[in-house]
Amino acid sequence: MNLLPTSVALCLCLLAVFGFLLSLWIVIPAPTEWLLPLAVGAPELSPWLLGLNLLVMVLSFLGCQLLGWQQMGWLRLSLGLSLVAVIWSAVPLVQLPGVIDHANLVMQRSLGADYAWKIPHQVVSKLRSQPFQFQTAFTGIAIPTGRETLGIEFAAPDHQPLKLDVYHPDDVGLYPAIVVIYGGAWQRGSPSQNQPFSRYMANQGYTVVAVSYRHAPRFHFPAQLEDIQAALGFIHDHAIALEIDTQRLALMGWSAGAHLAMLAAYQPSTFPVQAVVSYYGPVDLAKGYYDLPKPDPMGAQAILRTFIGGSPPEFPLAFQQASPIHWVRSQLPPTLLVYGGHDHVVEARFGQHLSEELQAAGNTTVFLEIPWAEHAFDAVFNGPSNQLALYYTERFLAWALKPGT
Structure with a gap:
């Protein structure tokens, strides 16, 4: 041969x-x-x-x-x-048209059929034109680097310096703000973790503030929530210097950071927040402790015990107070929930349940499920899932943070 x-x-x-x-x-x-x-x-x-x-x-x-x-x-x-x-x-690409049609319907049903017309024209011109562009999966999403102020210390609880990074639009001025909170099982991570998103949104005309918080196991809940609240206080106190319009402020997070974003936004008597965005955030910690994904690659129970300091029978009140779903009531800020249908760390059904509870209380909520996506799908920034998520996230934020809201 x-x-x-x-x-x-x-x-x-x-x-x-x-x-x-x-x-x-x-x-x-x-x-x-x-x-x-x-x-x-x-x-x-x-x-x-x-x-x-x-x-x-x-x-x-x-x-x-x-x-x-x-x-x-x-x-x-x-x-x-x-x-x-x-x-x-071909599975994700075959499903894309149906997912896009459903997401468009959900956005219109939740925000109003004319929501897109309420977004200022100068903002619309900067938004992505399509939910998914095949060539972008190969060429990448353009992420220009603009003005950045990194490593600003905003608090030092228990002698632990906490810092934030600020990403500014090109021109000096007061802008709507997005406070972003990284994930990492409440145990690891840094404000630079979601830098591509922060830079992208700054180029869209937002001041993006990426904040840090104390990590488990050294620090248990509610230390993390207190740190996010301290960051919000610092942002309000230094809004002019940070170039932030505090009347147009959103919280956004990923996984554990999404949990903290929802928790901070739903607290009574906290700093005013006009919108919250959760990418695959835990919502009901006690239920999540017992109702585990199959398989459970991250070991959800061990992560939750590390965060809270023990199990639900040992700390029932802490598990309750650490669950965003516990704080659902009327007049909460509009919420965008984005989950992967193939997520085996935080299953999409928990986000769906939170969405139903928020709607039942009279709140505006958008629940989007990407059926093929796993946890942390946006790690590939130009992948199909993040292209979809980014398209609807920027429209949701433009609608929620438009002037006069």
Whole structure:
């Protein structure tokens, strides 16, 4: 047998195996924490995976045609694996049109059929034009670097310096503000964690303030909430210097940071907040402690015990007070909830329950579920999930923080 066709067939087979194994994580959950990045990243890299799998499939098919179907077993194996991988890697892209239609309907139903017309024209011109652009998955989302003020200390509880980073629009002035709070199981992270988002939104005309807080296990709840409240107090006291219009301020967070954003926004007698955005934030800690995802790659119970200091039977009041759903009442700020339908850290059904409770109390809420997305889907900033989330997030914030709100 000619060694050249055999070598080519082996290379194609290796590429097929590679594409097959990566695409597999689009449809199956990660059983352990160290495999979780694969389950997070694979759906967001689906355009790349689809291209790779299609290329291998076509080349394998042509090879079989040229060399004979009976001669090249490696090529037949490559063709079979790449065909299955093409189907898996196409899953997010096939679902996209239906998800976009549903998200548009939810936005109009929640904010009003004419909500888009209430967004100032000068803001609309800066918004993304489409919920998903295929080429953007390859070229990336433009994130210009503007004026930044990093490492401002706003408090030092228990001799722990807490700092914030500020991302400004190009021109000096007073702007609506987004206070962003990083995730990390309440145990790790820093204000720079969501820097691409902060820079992107600053370029959209917001002053973005990324804040820090004390971490578990050294500090248990409510230390983290107190730190977010201290940051809000600092922001209000220094609003002019920070270039912030305090009458147009939103809180936004990811995972544990989303939990703190909701918790701070829903507290009575706190600083006024006009909107809150939660990306896959925990909402009912006691229920989440017992009603675990399957599989449970992060070990939810251990994370919650570390955050609170023990289990629900040991600290029932703390679990209750640390749950945003406990603070639901009327006249809360509008809330955007974005969850992944394939999330095995904070399941989307918890966000759906919070949305129902908020609506029942007469509040404005938008619940968006991205069916293929895992926890932390926005780690791939130009992936399908984050493109969708960013499109609706910037419209929600433009609607909620428009002048006169």
